[in-house]
Amino acid sequence: MRKHYRQVLRAQRKELTLWWLERMVATAQPWTEKRTLLWHNHWATSIQKVKSGAAMLQQNETLRRLGGxxxxxxxxxxxVDPALMVWLDADGSTAKAPNENLGREFMELFVLGVGNYSETDVRQAAAALTGWTLDRHANPWKPVFRAARHAKGPETVVGRTADFTARSLVDHLVALPASHAHVAGRMWGALVSNENKPSASALARLVKAYGTERDTTALFRALFTDAAFADPANVLVKQPVEYVVGSLRALGVRPRDLPEKQRAALLLHTLTGLGQVPFAPDSVGGWPAGAAWLTTSAAQARIGFAQTLVRHADLGEIEKTAAKDRAELLARTLGVGEWGAATRGVLTAAARDPMRITALALTAPEHLVLR
Known part of the structure; x- marks a missing residue:
């Protein structure tokens, strides 16, 4: 029975991951899926502990529906998301035994940031979140509040004393100035630069756009229109999912059109080798960022991915383009502004072979970053 259970869970994880990758590649609104992936990393939750494909799908749909x-x-x-509750041990937290995990991570990672709360705040927030459990007979699971298991208030959390509920606790925390700055800073790190922090004036602009309505779409718009977004000094290394999905979209390859066995090998094995599989972040802190993706083993995984992908892609446009112009065509196809001198030399040497030059372009440093 245990063996069968593990097989079913692996099948759920595979189906769910391939479903989302197909959606990312096929969508006419890529920003929606990019934003959902961004929030998935922010509210990092892993199926490895949750052990329910339905609960992870429900969370994914929540992030997509409410993320803008x-x-x-x-x-x-x-x-009160069922998957997050299981991931952070909130299911079954009672007045007699409040679990601090959700309260701690909610403040540290999701809403406030380090240094903006105390250990007393964590304990008090944990008490405010007691009483919530899950109806696991429902499909998908449903959060259920049991008043008899809820700690009686009042609690004092980050400067306010009240008989908090989960909802009123959230409302209090997200209204704090520290929360506005934290959310803006996290999004800056994900979309502008993980290495260069925003200046005081840039952060102020972002917080102003976010506003008292906490408008995330206005925040994203402010990020994309800030001068720092286009500054060549701010470079983001593509996350593995961004790299794989972007390459598939550029070459017009849909996951569903690949033979089933090759689909798993090309996508799941590649993402495993690169270190980022959707629905399975490394920790509650999400995946690493920046140069952490540029390892020797990751380079080997990208080479294998590129060599396999070009065998399934329609390279007709490249084949009918003169060899001397193929590097420029691939730059436009992959969204690369300009090849560096070293890369251009390598591509020029391989230009007579459409498959080889395309595979090399897919692994070039210029294709691995967002500028």
Missing amino acids: GDFRTLARAMV
């Missing part, structure tokens, strides 16, 4: 509106609405939904 009021952050308070999203935070209200996430604090």
